[in-house]
Amino acid sequence: MNKEQFLKQLEGSLKSLSIEERKDILQDYEEYFAIGLESEKSEEEIAASLGNPKQIAKELLASYHLDVVEQTTSASNILRAVWAVIGLGFFNVLIVLAPFCALVGFVFSGWLASVAFILSPLGILVNLFIGQFRITDLFLSLGLCGIGIFVAMGMFYVTKYLTKGFIGYLKFNITFVKGGLKHG
Template sequence: MNKEQFLKQLEASLKRLSLEERQDILQDYEEYFAIGIDKGKSEQEISASLGNPRQIAKELLASYHLQQVEQTTSAGNIIRAVWAVIGLGFFNLVIVLGPLIALLGLVFSGWVMSVAFILAPFGILINLFIGEFRLFDLFASIGLCGIGIFIAMGMYVATKALFKGFVRYMKFNVSLVKGGLKHG
């Protein structure tokens, strides 16, 4: 594959990025070709040494989406980053999606538990209507509400830390796919 074919495939694969981002990336690869030609290599040798432009685009898109998550952590950015990392290879479906589902289950259950504890005093209202009000139930529900507030505070911190850790895990996965771990 010559330089023009390589750059066209790369540009087509990067169409989800902004025009400015694409131009920067394409300019970098044009420089790779210029340096290679100066060293006496042919365009085919350079393109072969760079690899498949579609795979390069997948790696660049995954890195780009992970950067977006670090700048603005939102559900949309996390989902785009997860799918970009999964797109790097079929094996990543298990390696990335499995931990994500476990993480979401853990976070969801923690938040549900905190909300249920916080809403425990409303159970006293039900007891009032039924006619089975006991003073112990009132104090127990107030205690559960306090525990729920502490759990919610802990879940807030834990949620942020878990998602930051998951982003680091995906970055590690991307670096592994890009070329393995560098032993230095």
């Protein structure tokens, strides 16, 4: 593969990035070729030493999406980063997707439980309308509401720290995959 083919493949794989980002990346790789040519290497040798342009693009996209998540943490940015990291390799489906689904399930169930507890006093209104109101139900629902508020406060911090931890895990995964590809 010569320089033109390499850069064309790399650019084609980076379509989801902005034009400026792509130009910066392509300029860096053009410099690699220029330095290699000064060292009297052929374009094919330089391209072979750089690696597969599609894999390079996957690594760059994964790093880019993780940087975006660090700047603006949102559900959509996290999902993009997770999918980009999963795209790095076949085994990442298991290594990244399974923990991600488990964490999402844990966080979702915690938030759902806290909302259900907080809304439990609404059940008292239902009991009033159907004529089965008991004072013990009132105290029980108020207690559950208080517990729900504490669970929600805890879930706020749990969500925050699990998100940071998972982003760190994704970074580790990218580093591990890059190292494994270079040395394997």
